[in-house]
Amino acid sequence: MTALTMAGLTLREASRRRVVWALVALTVTLLALSGWGFAKLAGLETSQGTLTSGEARLVASQLLNLVMFGLSLIAALGTAFLAGPALSGEIESGMALAVLARPVRRSAVLLGKWLGLVAFGCGYVALAGLAQFLVVRATVGYWPPEPVAGLALLAGQTVVLLTLALLLSSVVSTMASGIVAVGLFGATWVAGVVGGVGEALGNDGVARVGTVSRILLPTDGLWHGAMHAFQDPSALVQFGVERTGFPFLSDAPLTTVYLLWTVVWVAMVWGLTAVSFGRRDV
Amino acid sequence: MASDTAAAGSAADLVAALPPSPAVWCSGLRKRYGRRVAVDDVSFSVARGEVLGLLGPNGAGKTSVIKMLLGLVRPDAGEVMLLGRPGKDPLARAGVGYLPELFRYQPWLTAAEVLALHVRLVRARVPASEQHDCLELVGLADRAADRVGAFSKGMQQRLGLAVALVARPELVVLDEPTSALDPIGRVDVRDLVLALKARGVTVLLNSHLIGEVERVCDRVVILDRGRVAASGSLDELLGQREVKLNLEGVDARAEARLRATGALTRAGDWFTVAVPTDDAGTRVPDLVRDLVALGVRVHAVEPGRISLEERLLGILRHRPEDTAS
Numbered sequence: 001m002t003a004l005t006m007a008g009l010t011l012r013e014a015s016r017r018r019v020v021w022a023l024v025a026l027t028v029t030l031l032a033l034s035g036w037g038f039a040k041l042a043g044l045e046t047s048q049g050t051l052t053s054g055e056a057r058l059v060a061s062q063l064l065n066l067v068m069f070g071l072s073l074i075a076a077l078g079t080a081f082l083a084g085p086a087l088s089g090e091i092e093s094g095m096a097l098a099v100l101a102r103p104v105r106r107s108a109v110l111l112g113k114w115l116g117l118v119a120f121g122c123g124y125v126a127l128a129g130l131a132q133f134l135v136v137r138a139t140v141g142y143w144p145p146e147p148v149a150g151l152a153l154l155a156g157q158t159v160v161l162l163t164l165a166l167l168l169s170s171v172v173s174t175m176a177s178g179i180v181a182v183g184l185f186g187a188t189w190v191a192g193v194v195g196g197v198g199e200a201l202g203n204d205g206v207a208r209v210g211t212v213s214r215i216l217l218p219t220d221g222l223w224h225g226a227m228h229a230f231q232d233p234s235a236l237v238q239f240g241v242e243r244t245g246f247p248f249l250s251d252a253p254l255t256t257v258y259l260l261w262t263v264v265w266v267a268m269v270w271g272l273t274a275v276s277f278g279r280r281d282v
Numbered sequence: 283m284a285s286d287t288a289a290a291g292s293a294a295d296l297v298a299a300l301p302p303s304p305a306v307w308c309s310g311l312r313k314r315y316g317r318r319v320a321v322d323d324v325s326f327s328v329a330r331g332e333v334l335g336l337l338g339p340n341g342a343g344k345t346s347v348i349k350m351l352l353g354l355v356r357p358d359a360g361e362v363m364l365l366g367r368p369g370k371d372p373l374a375r376a377g378v379g380y381l382p383e384l385f386r387y388q389p390w391l392t393a394a395e396v397l398a399l400h401v402r403l404v405r406a407r408v409p410a411s412e413q414h415d416c417l418e419l420v421g422l423a424d425r426a427a428d429r430v431g432a433f434s435k436g437m438q439q440r441l442g443l444a445v446a447l448v449a450r451p452e453l454v455v456l457d458e459p460t461s462a463l464d465p466i467g468r469v470d471v472r473d474l475v476l477a478l479k480a481r482g483v484t485v486l487l488n489s490h491l492i493g494e495v496e497r498v499c500d501r502v503v504i505l506d507r508g509r510v511a512a513s514g515s516l517d518e519l520l521g522q523r524e525v526k527l528n529l530e531g532v533d534a535r536a537e538a539r540l541r542a543t544g545a546l547t548r549a550g551d552w553f554t555v556a557v558p559t560d561d562a563g564t565r566v567p568d569l570v571r572d573l574v575a576l577g578v579r580v581h582a583v584e585p586g587r588i589s590l591e592e593r594l595l596g597i598l599r600h601r602p603e604d605t606a607s
Contacts, residue, residue: 092387097385100353
């Protein structure tokens with residue numbers, strides 16, 4: 001009951017704050033720019049002549065991954081900066097005092113805020129992702145092979161990041177938690193690219209950088225799973241060995257074990273947040 | 283099984299027969315922030331329907347004590363009971379309304395939405411009309427549909443009062459409730475506390491304004507450097523009252539009569555007599571009657587009482603550590 005009330009409050013907050021408008025503006029800009037780019041792609045002339053429709057689809061599939069990365073970045077920034085003030089901001093301002101003095105368990109308050117943010121983040125990913133698919137279909141006629149699974153993994157990535165941002169928000173200040181969460185998200189992505197290069201070069205040591213970072217923070221792992229669901233299956237065959245560590249192609253779908261690990265990771269970090277928030281003096 | 287039920291029944295009867303538990307009970311509360319001891323072995327209780335004032339200088343630990351009572355700050359040691367339930371149980375706060383010292387409410391909600399949120403958090407059934415009455419009580423009825431973000435500090439504090447009162451509390455905790463209010467607002471708060479008292483609601487009031495406390499509180503707890511420096515009813519704390527008389531023609535018999543009433547001090551024609559607190563109100567008129575009968579001319583009789591402010595300053599200036607050094 002408390003959790004549902006708090007989830008509703010969090011959604012209402014998200015919908016009434018300026019961060020939403022920033023998110024909408026960024027998304028619309030990205031959709032418009034990508035629509036323009038994809039439209040140009042259809043009749044593109046290269047040194048080898050005009051791009052065939054098959055080639056265009058292939059390039060579109062890569063570009064879609066690139067644009068979806070942009071979207072996932074917007075989702076990450078948006079939720080991290082919404083999750084940042086959720087705990088520390090309210091404690092610092094005194095807003096938490098009147099609420100926590102009510103007959104509520106702090107874990108229920110946390111669960112409510114988390115559910116609200118999850119609903120917001122997933123809703124954003126679903127809407128913006130779907131809009132992007134429609135733009136690509138209208139311009140070059142490409143439709144990803146597994147759109148639902150891909151968007152679900154992208155939403156999972158958002159959930160992982162906002163859970164981390166909430167944990168940080170229970171121990172450090174508002175600004176710091178948002179910045180650290182987004183910084184870690186970026187660092188894991190870079191580590192993933194480095195690991196990809198390592199794999200392509202057959203260097204196990206470098207490849208391990210990517211693997212370890214994907215276990216420590218599953219955002220990049222989920223992102224690779226999502227890319228695999230968005231890209232044209234023929235792309236891997238087509239590009240073959242030449243695509244040494246290309247960051248916008250994914251070799252394989254995610255394993256069940258990795259997905260389970262992600263669930264365990266979220267539960268663990270959530271539990272840590274509950275303990276930290278429960279013990280905190282407000 | 284049947285005997286279990288019977289035992290449970292008799293236990294329930296026993297509990298029901300107990301006198302009502304205090305609204306607030308705390309024992310041995312301690313809190314340390316780093317090296318600084320903020321609260322050190324604080325114990326007190328507030329009876330149901332009582333208005334208790336928490337007094338003390340800045341940094342005495344008043345707000346920390348209140349936050350520990352409400353489960354907002356974890357005490358390092360000590361126990362809390364609220365309305366008969368252990369403080370660790372969130373349900374102990376079901377009948378509590380709280381206005382924090384640092385009051386801030388969701389700026390993206392309207393005043394009416396803030397009240398509705400708190401009613402939902404308490405799981406109380408308070409009709410919208412009653413919630414609106416609450417806003418009216420604090421003078422915000424015409425701002426119910428406005429976002430809190432546009433409110434002045436004083437209006438936010440008034441909203442905080444409405445939040446504290448909206449879910450029909452049995453215990454109201456007000457931490458500096460008039461810090462942002464103008465003189466009219468202060469009088470409003472005083473009347474509000476008196477109205478709560480008349481309805482039998484327990485009030486724990488933390489305020490710097492000693493006059494405010496003196497007018498509305500039944501009992502006072504004075505905190506200093508995290509410890510209870512003094513506590514008791516106003517009569518107990520303020521001790522004896524005194525009466526000053528301007529007299530002419532006082533002879534030995536009249537002086538003996540004056541001494542029979544209480545300790546006597548004299549400065550010229552002014553005589554100051556201490557009147558014990560157990561006085562039922564007859565000692566002073568009796569004294570004046572007898573003095574007149576003894577031929578003394580009575581020019582003036584002025585009641586005097588040590589103010590709470592003087593008493594508070596007296597307690598704080600004569601700290602045990604200070605006198606020891």
